Amino acid sequence: TIEQMPNARSSTAPSTAPTDTELRKLVGLVDHDTSVDNFPVSGWDALVWVVGNATQTAHFLESAFGMRLEAYSGPETGNRDHKAYVLRSGGARFVVKGAVDPDSPLVAHHDRHGDGVVDIALEVPDVDRCIEWARTHGATVLVEPHDETDEFGTVRSAAIATYGETRHTLVDRSAYNGPYLPGYVTRKAGYQPREGAPNRLFQAIDHVVGNVELGQMDEWVEFYRRVMGFTNMAEFVGDDIATEYSALMSKVVANGNHRVKFPLNEPAVSKKKSQIDEYLEFYRGPGVQHIALATGDILGCVDALRREGIEFLDAPDSYYQDPELRARIGQVRVPVEELQSRGILVDRDEDGYLLQIFTKPITDRPTVFFELIERHGSLGFGKGNFKALFEAIEREQEARGNL
Ligand code: TYF
Numbered sequence: 273t274i275e276q277m278p279n280a281r282s283s284t285a286p287s288t289a290p291t292d293t294e295l296r297k298l299v300g301l302v303d304h305d306t307s308v309d310n311f312p313v314s315g316w317d318a319l320v321w322v323v324g325n326a327t328q329t330a331h332f333l334e335s336a337f338g339m340r341l342e343a344y345s346g347p348e349t350g351n352r353d354h355k356a357y358v359l360r361s362g363g364a365r366f367v368v369k370g371a372v373d374p375d376s377p378l379v380a381h382h383d384r385h386g387d388g389v390v391d392i393a394l395e396v397p398d399v400d401r402c403i404e405w406a407r408t409h410g411a412t413v414l415v416e417p418h419d420e421t422d423e424f425g426t427v428r429s430a431a432i433a434t435y436g437e438t439r440h441t442l443v444d445r446s447a448y449n450g451p452y453l454p455g456y457v458t459r460k461a462g463y464q465p466r467e468g469a470p471n472r473l474f475q476a477i478d479h480v481v482g483n484v485e486l487g488q489m490d491e492w493v494e495f496y497r498r499v500m501g502f503t504n505m506a507e508f509v510g511d512d513i514a515t516e517y518s519a520l521m522s523k524v525v526a527n528g529n530h531r532v533k534f535p536l537n538e539p540a541v542s543k544k545k546s547q548i549d550e551y552l553e554f555y556r557g558p559g560v561q562h563i564a565l566a567t568g569d570i571l572g573c574v575d576a577l578r579r580e581g582i583e584f585l586d587a588p589d590s591y592y593q594d595p596e597l598r599a600r601i602g603q604v605r606v607p608v609e610e611l612q613s614r615g616i617l618v619d620r621d622e623d624g625y626l627l628q629i630f631t632k633p634i635t636d637r638p639t640v641f642f643e644l645i646e647r648h649g650s651l652g653f654g655k656g657n658f659k660a661l662f663e664a665i666e667r668e669q670e671a672r673g674n675l
């Protein structure tokens with residue numbers, strides 16, 4: 273019931289991760305014993321970003337998205353290369369890094385890609401076992417398994433390459449109780465949220481979407497199957513839909529219990545320039561396209577974000593007036609007018625329904641954006657909304673002069 277959903281208005285501390293029961297509702301878990309996997313994954317560890325100004329991005333994530341600062345690394349802590357801010361909302365952890373040293377390797381990365389996600393770090397119970405499996409199944413190991421230790425304990429980690437210049441760091445922090453990683457210090461915000469400021473608007477990461485080059489989607493699906501034991505989820509955008517209106521093809525892979533879900537898009541040749549081509553051009557290659565944030569109160573979340581100036585894709589009134597859609601979605605937890613006034617989309621499948629909405633790109637380049645998703649049983653990605661969504665994205669592309 274709604275009353276039991278983790279709620280943006282609850283006074284829960286921002287760092288409180290959802291319970292397993294809450295997670296099950298929030299992100300749609302399925303029963304699966306991950307310990308039997310060859311590459312067992314427990315969940316998301318962090319999304320690590322490289323940005324042009326981490327100090328200001330951290331402030332933005334605090335003030336607009338209601339995240340709270342937990343840890344910090346920078347010149348004052350002996351890290352002369354860059355500043356890194358660790359932020360949390362519920363169970364979701366973001367790390368934003370920006371170069372301090374003009375010769376930092378982050379400068380070249382940012383010069384090429386602009387602001388973006390460099391690392392989709394995953395929590396694993398056994399780093400060595402994962403790396404052993406990954407190596408023998410064709411993965412590129414970027415960082416060998418190693419320990420980092422400080423007064424809070426030891427973290428073991430390693431990293432493998434994925435699409436573009438993106439990586440998966442694999443982290444075992446079971447023997448660690450520091451604020452993030454050795455080298456980081458606990459840091460309370462200089463930012464003081466005013467009364468009624470956004471707080472814990474979202475509770476977990478639902479999925480992270482990658483854009484890859486034309487013709488490479490199936491290779492990356494195969495990579496996640498072979499190397500990480502992920503399996504295909506039912507949802508996909510095939511050839512037929514692609515040429516009709518979406519200008520992209522998409523498949524979804526997930527780990528055994530669906531805690532980690534990776535939709536993968538590639539451009540499709542169609543009448544108009546694909547939104548995926550626009551991304552690839554401006555990101556200069558494959559990378560993370562959108563991050564879906566799970567919330568128990570998408571209405572409150574959207575209202576709070578709009579008050580902070582966050583812009584969302586619009587849904588035309590015709591979307592809500594479509595009798596076919598109205599019949600298909602039936603009753604949802606609020607009157608459809610409440611969704612319409614906010615531009616929230618709704619989709620229903622055999623398992624239940626979901627509410628979702630997409631921001632415009634949050635970066636200067638038309639690359640990365642957020643999705644907010646409130647699940648009520650549906651394990652899907654809003655297939656019924658693809659047409660309306662892709663038309664809205666094309667209107668934005670057109671406004672940018674990139675269609
Ligand atoms: O993650 C998904 O599959 C949905 C739909 O460029 C979607 O959020 C797919 C591609 C895209 C934007 C949204």
Ligand code: FE
Binds near residue numbers: 481562653
């Ligand atoms: Fe999505």
